Amino acid sequence: MRVFVAGGSGVLGRRLVPQLVARGHRVTATTTSSAKLRLVEQLGAEAVTMNGLDAASVGEAVARARPDVIVHQMTAISVTHAGKADLKHMDRWFAGTNRLRTEGTDHLLDAAKAIGVSNVVAQSYGGWNGLRQGGWVKTEQDPVDPMAGTPAEPGMRAIRHVEEAVTDAGGAVLRYGWFYGPGSTDDLVEPVRKRQFPVIGSGDGHTSWIHLDDAAAATVLAVEQHVKGVYNVVDDEPAPAREWLPYLAECAGAKPPVRIPAWLARPLAGKVAVTMMTEGRGFSNAKAKRELGWHLRYPSWRQGFKEELA
Numbered sequence: 001m002r003v004f005v006a007g008g009s010g011v012l013g014r015r016l017v018p019q020l021v022a023r024g025h026r027v028t029a030t031t032t033s034s035a036k037l038r039l040v041e042q043l044g045a046e047a048v049t050m051n052g053l054d055a056a057s058v059g060e061a062v063a064r065a066r067p068d069v070i071v072h073q074m075t076a077i078s079v080t081h082a083g084k085a086d087l088k089h090m091d092r093w094f095a096g097t098n099r100l101r102t103e104g105t106d107h108l109l110d111a112a113k114a115i116g117v118s119n120v121v122a123q124s125y126g127g128w129n130g131l132r133q134g135g136w137v138k139t140e141q142d143p144v145d146p147m148a149g150t151p152a153e154p155g156m157r158a159i160r161h162v163e164e165a166v167t168d169a170g171g172a173v174l175r176y177g178w179f180y181g182p183g184s185t186d187d188l189v190e191p192v193r194k195r196q197f198p199v200i201g202s203g204d205g206h207t208s209w210i211h212l213d214d215a216a217a218a219t220v221l222a223v224e225q226h227v228k229g230v231y232n233v234v235d236d237e238p239a240p241a242r243e244w245l246p247y248l249a250e251c252a253g254a255k256p257p258v259r260i261p262a263w264l265a266r267p268l269a270g271k272v273a274v275t276m277m278t279e280g281r282g283f284s285n286a287k288a289k290r291e292l293g294w295h296l297r298y299p300s301w302r303q304g305f306k307e308e309l310a
């Protein structure tokens with residue numbers, strides 16, 4: 001198939017494009033920066049520059065590539081696009097990403113419609129943001145938590161937009177867990193090494209993790225099978241922060257994280273960090289494994305962290 005990967009130069013795109021190429025697909029992949037065209041070509045794709053927030057730029061790039069499938073992997077979370085990671089002010093940190101998940105999604109869907117493509121696969125998020133009611137592990141039936149009254153609220157609204165717009169158009173949305181793998185955990189490991197990433201309160205809040213290569217493999221299957229609807233693309237073991245964080249520190253050769261009460265963490269780290277670590281809900285991958293025939297190379301973060309962070 002001819003596959004158009006919007007955001008092919010990001011941490012996931014860099015693992016996805018080679019997997020698509022290895023399966024015999026012809027890939028066009030985008031970056032916003034002409035300095036990265038060579039990098040994208042080296043992944044095996046035809047490289048193009050495109051601004052996902054500019055309808056004309058998206059329309060032209062898609063029309064020229066004439067794809068059978070469009071994959072939306074555009075975010076703006078890196079230092080280059082968003083400045084330093086800032087969970088306390090997540091609304092500011094994620095402002096560009098939220099636009100790419102709303103306006104960017106709409107531009108891609110318009111471009112897809114213009115060339116008669118309904119096979120669209122888009123990135124969503126299913127790390128710790130499951131609905132904070134009932135059990136610790138959520139299925140695709142559960143909407144993501146609105147995180148009302150926190151700086152994560154605009155981000156969750158943007159996620160709902162991607163999910164509704166893409167599935168309404170006959171496409172699929174992949175709720176990836178929290179990424180780890182090449183180039184994706186530097187922002188996390190650095191504060192863990194400095195003991196600036198504490199376990200907050202009970203640490204009962206759950207997170208689902210996913211290795212980039214497993215996320216890419218599920219994406220290839222979704223592309224090839226033209227599936228529709230929402231899929232949780234996470235590993236087998238959603239886990240509480242009190243378990244994964246000390247283990248991550250150990251794998252990274254750091255001292256154990258400190259523990260601080262929620263009342264103290266709230267003014268220091270903000271509401272989002274406290275919610276994530278005390279009330280977060282993870283996600284189940286049963287549907288993706290069953291329907292896509294997806295087999296994980298890293299079924300648990302326990303094995304994955306050991307290999308990636310050592």
Ligand SMILES: NC(=O)c1ccc[n+]([C@@H]2O[C@H](COP(=O)([O-])OP(=O)(O)OC[C@H]3O[C@@H](n4cnc5c(N)ncnc54)[C@H](OP(=O)(O)O)[C@@H]3O)[C@@H](O)[C@H]2O)c1
Nearest residue numbers: 007009010011031032051052074075076077078178179184
């Ligand atoms: N589920 C998760 O845990 C998750 C999901 C996504 C990202 N992250 C994390 O966020 C961090 C940064 O991710 P990243 O390295 O992939 O970088 P990123 O800055 O989020 O960029 C991702 C992709 O989107 C493209 N992009 C950015 N702005 C665009 C725009 N206006 N129009 C079109 N494309 C645009 C980028 O192209 P350029 O070549 O121009 O930069 C890149 O290809 C990493 O630590 C990663 O692990 C985590």
